[in-house]
Amino acid sequence: MSKINLQDTGALFQIAEPTAAQAAPRAPGRGIGIDLGTTHSLVAIAPQGAAPRVLADAEGRVILPSVVSYAGERVVVGAPAMAQQEEHPERVVSSVKRFMGRGAADIEFSHPYQLVGEGGVLRIAVGDEPRRHVSPIEVSAELLRALKQRAEAELGGPVDGAVITVPAYFDDAQRQATRDAGRIAGLKVYRLLAEPTAAALAYGLDRGEHGVFAIYDLGGGTFDISVLRLHAGVFQVLATGGDSALGGDDFDRALAGHLLARAGLGEPSRRQVESARIAARALKERLSAADSVRIDLESLGLVDLEVTRAELEALIEPLAQRTIKACKAALKDAGLRAAELDGVVLVGGSTRVPRIRQLVEMTFGRPPLTNIDPDQVVAHGAAIQADILSGSERPGVTLLDVVPLSLGLETMGGIVEKIIPRNATIPISARQVFTNYSEQQTGMVIHVVQGERELARDNRSLARFELKGIPRLPPSMARVEVTFQLDADALLTVTARELMTGVKQAVEVKPTHGLSAEEVDRLVIESLDHAGEDYSARNLAEARVELGRVILAVRRAVGEVGHIESLLPPDDRMAIETALSEADAAMVAMVAMVAGSTTESDTEAAAASLTRARERLERISEPFAARRMQRALNAGMAGKSLDEIEAALADEGLDARRGGHSAALIQDDDEHGE
Amino acid sequence: MTDADYFGLLGVERRWRLDRGALERNYLERSQASHPDGFIGQDSGTQRAAMERSSQLNQGYRTLRDPVLRAEYLVKLGGTDLDSSDPRTGAPKPSQAFLIEMIDLRERLAEGDVAAVREEIEARAEQALDAGIAALDRGEVAEAARELVARRYFQRFLDEVDASEERPT
Missing domain, CATH: 1.10.287 (Helix Hairpins)
Incomplete structure (x- = not known):
């Protein structure tokens, strides 16, 4: 996906529209909040205004280790997967969040996996016989699916939608990957919510406070610092910063390296590295309470080894200082001094490390708030937001979140022109006009990057596409207006338009290292296939999309040329109008039917009735379509060029597609697009 | 497409000296009313409209809050776009x-x-x-x-x- 060419003018509608198309009746109380963490994940609910609570699995465990095992025939998730890790380090995937939205070249941290880049998409080779390569998105989807099932068991029925949290610092590619994982898991993703914002939501609502808060979030693999203001029912993110590749896992690795060195293992085996890492994690946790710990590590040949907290602290000090530096930068961005804050909230299991608490207290000049379990606070906030978005009558705050990294375009000389600065409140749009440098220039490459560095090559490349058909104009006369639209999930759509001719192109930015839309669709369908009964749901969705498309195409044609009697005689018109209202009625009846029940036979009956309505409408409007086609051809004989006829026909086809896509009736547009 | 006047959008008087309290108040109030979160589950047109209005409010707030951007915006409303190099309506060339x-x-x-x-x-x-x-x-x-x-x-x-x-x- 190095280059995206979109040449027809319908592109804007075809591509940009589906992001907003989600017209579905809401299901109050059936929203769930998911904290999709690097080392562990949780799901929580807060139905109909209830206090949030995290959900446990059948064994009573609330924490789902973010580990997926591909070692056996069946995919195994969570604690059982973890148990297979020591034996099959390369086939049991943990900390997959670090790979989300990344290309092979971006992976600079150590890991036990064999990575393969296929068509720019990073995959993890988890099996040779049979060959199996999985993308990080699919691995994440396994985790989400497990949590969804847990919630369904608790709710005693289907989940309507989910709020999934992401580190505030996640860039567009990482967010897009997370959203895709949600879709593959069969979840309607209401919103991606920044983890610190979720934490603040959990605290803020509980206590009804007003003021400015810093959220220090150190998880397994990511670090975020956010400064938020809460007042008058609005949460405003003032600044955010962090490091999407720094977390407790690094503490483990530092300590593991130390253990291996003490064991005198210069070139340890993979197994030994893995054992050392697992031991290091356990040691780190115990050293939060004890000053020193004695352990036996037989696989490393270490017996009765003493490790002190001071040793651990010395090892992690450089990492801890990196977080403090980011805190100071975020305060500066927010235009605040530490003394002006009203509180500091700790989030993430790694904030249990005493040295971290100490440094945070020193930096912000006050002891941090820790009333809510730092492992659960993010899931609590996500559940509250999910409850609000599911349509519950819950007094909610409005979240005004920000984009964490600047968005820009590469210009001459590889310099980045910033279009939307970091920490701008989302949603937001911005426009910039670019011009041609020579009369010979009829195309323009639009290279979208995200980051703070001056040169494009030092930033994250999000997408590259080419605007074609710029008219030949003297230098600096062509005007290409590029619009960036960031939605409330901080996902980007870029539109480019040549102002003289109106040539327009749009691309919903598909990150260079993400899965293609087709692949996500395929995976969505596969996941539906998994779930037996969902086959009929898919049929229904497709029937609905198809009928919606035909209704709109016919309605549009009637609106445009229906007044010409030779094209549409009164009798035909009457028949078409009748068929249209029957089709509308079938849509309405279907919604009512499916809302009340979810049995397979009802779903199939609904799909069949939609298909019947579509076939009838197509049959009745067929003569009208044939006459329109004939007219276009006749127009051609009357002196128009072949090109123009083709263009006219293409336009007609495009119109129909466009109509289908902008249909408010089609709720699954973005899941079953063309 | 023309820019809506940010002053009108945010309910403050169109001049450089600004009622900061009113700007903050109106921005938060209006953002709350039009944030896309309030329109989940509605038709795509309504959702899109909410996103566009929120985008404008955010962009307007960013512009008016900043003393320099606010001044430049007033000049733009007066017919001169400092970001453009158009000889007639763009930034004047320095002497x-x-x-x-x-x-x-x-x-x-x-x-x-x-x-x-x-x-x-x-x-x-x-x-x-x-x-x-x-x-x-x-x-x-x-x-x-x-x-x-x-x-x-x-x-x-x-x-x-x-x-x-x-x-x-």
């Missing part, structure tokens, strides 16, 4: 004398007089902004545009000084 002065300043900087030059330019940038605002208050958009363009030159100069200081030598 020859001004450009020569800038070259002199650069030379002084190269001679190593960083602190003093910096201080002087900071003061000049402030003066230019004040003069631009005063011109806006008098309704003299062309004059305001000239001052604000000068301010941009000074600002770019300062940014370059900062960048060169940060660069390891």
Whole structure:
């Protein structure tokens, strides 16, 4: 996906529209909040205004280790997967969040996996016989699916939608990957919510406070610092910063390296590295309470080894200082001094490390708030937001979140022109006009990057596409207006338009290292296939999309040329109008039917009735379509060029597609697009 | 597509001197009313409209909150777009004398007089902004545009000084 060419003018509608198309009746109380963490994940609910609570699995465990095992025939998730890790380090995937939205070249941290880049998409080779390569998105989807099932068991029925949290610092590619994982898991993703914002939501609502808060979030693999203001029912993110590749896992690795060195293992085996890492994690946790710990590590040949907290602290000090530096930068961005804050909230299991608490207290000049379990606070906030978005009558705050990294375009000389600065409140749009440098220039490459560095090559490349058909104009006369639209999930759509001719192109930015839309669709369908009964749901969705498309195409044609009697005689018109209202009625009846029940036979009956309505409408409007086609051809004989006829026909086809896509009736547009 | 007038959008008077309290209040109130979160489950047109209105509010708030962007925006409403190079409606070209002065300043900087030059330019940038605002208050958009363009030159100069200081030598 190095280059995206979109040449027809319908592109804007075809591509940009589906992001907003989600017209579905809401299901109050059936929203769930998911904290999709690097080392562990949780799901929580807060139905109909209830206090949030995290959900446990059948064994009573609330924490789902973010580990997926591909070692056996069946995919195994969570604690059982973890148990297979020591034996099959390369086939049991943990900390997959670090790979989300990344290309092979971006992976600079150590890991036990064999990575393969296929068509720019990073995959993890988890099996040779049979060959199996999985993308990080699919691995994440396994985790989400497990949590969804847990919630369904608790709710005693289907989940309507989910709020999934992401580190505030996640860039567009990482967010897009997370959203895709949600879709593959069969979840309607209401919103991606920044983890610190979720934490603040959990605290803020509980206590009804007003003021400015810093959220220090150190998880397994990511670090975020956010400064938020809460007042008058609005949460405003003032600044955010962090490091999407720094977390407790690094503490483990530092300590593991130390253990291996003490064991005198210069070139340890993979197994030994893995054992050392697992031991290091356990040691780190115990050293939060004890000053020193004695352990036996037989696989490393270490017996009765003493490790002190001071040793651990010395090892992690450089990492801890990196977080403090980011805190100071975020305060500066927010235009605040530490003394002006009203509180500091700790989030993430790694904030249990005493040295971290100490440094945070020193930096912000006050002891941090820790009333809510730092492992659960993010899931609590996500559940509250999910409850609000599911349509519950819950007094909610409005979240005004920000984009964490600047968005820009590469210009001459590889310099980045910033279009939307970091920490701008989302949603937001911005426009910039670019011009041609020579009369010979009829195309323009639009290279979208995200980051703070001056040169494009030092930033994250999000997408590259080419605007074609710029008219030949003297230098600096062509005007290409590029619009960036960031939605409330901080996902980007870029539109480019040549102002003289109106040539327009749009691309919903598909990150260079993400899965293609087709692949996500395929995976969505596969996941539906998994779930037996969902086959009929898919049929229904497709029937609905198809009928919606035909209704709109016919309605549009009637609106445009229906007044010409030779094209549409009164009798035909009457028949078409009748068929249209029957089709509308079938849509309405279907919604009512499916809302009340979810049995397979009802779903199939609904799909069949939609298909019947579509076939009838197509049959009745067929003569009208044939006459329109004939007219276009006749127009051609009357002196128009072949090109123009083709263009006219293409336009007609495009119109129909466009109509289908902008249909408010089609709720699954973005899941079953063309 | 034309920009909605951000002052109207945010319910504050169209002039540089700003009722900050009203801006904050109206921004939060109106953002709350139009945030896309309030429209999940509605038809795509409504959702899109909410996103667009929220985008405008956010963009407007960002512009009006900042003293420089606010001044430049008033000039834009007056018919001169400082981000454009169009000879008629774009940024006015600085005078020859001004450009020569800038070259002199650069030379002084190269001679190593960083602190003093910096201080002087900071003061000049402030003066230019004040003069631009005063011109806006008098309704003299062309004059305001000239001052604000000068301010941009000074600002770019300062940014370059900062960048060169940060660069390891």
